[in-house]
Amino acid sequence: DVQLQASGGGLVQTGGSLTLSCTVSGFTFDEYAIGWFRHTPGKEREGILCISAVDARTYSADSVEGRFTISTEAAKNTVYLQMNSLKPEDTAVYYCAASEHCFIGDYRSDRVGDYYRVHYWGKGTLVTVSS
Secondary structure (H helix, E strand, O other): OOEEEEEOOEEEEOOOOEEEEEEEEOOOOOOOEEEEEEEOOOOOEEEEEEEOOOOOOEEEOOOOOOOEEEEEEHHHOEEEEEEOOOOHHHOEEEEEEEEOOOOOEEEOOOOOHHHHOEEEEOEOEEEEEEO
16 A cells, blocks of 8 residues: 655744655555645645656746755655745645656646546645744
8 A cells, every 4th residue: 555654744933944754565665756745724736846756857836946855765765855944834734746757836636637536645744844
């Protein structure tokens, strides 16, 4: 079975750093792109970072460019989201997800089409950034 499990969320002060982990099972990193999404109430789920299955190229949203990075550790079947210079607006539930192709931006399953459709979602982990 394919599973993704995000962990590492918590409370951090503005300007601080946090690293989230996503442990995957049931597939390898050359089979699916792995993306990090986040969701806050009243907004669409946002794809913020992704690493391609084809060439390990990474993609990032403008909202996190220069502050967040994505990386993988194949030996541990783990994808990391390193978050630096955190802001209160980064407060959200963060999810990792597997798809055939990377998606960045506001994600709605009824609009993205099959090309970008997320096949598997992990359970989220809450990140709270205090001001």
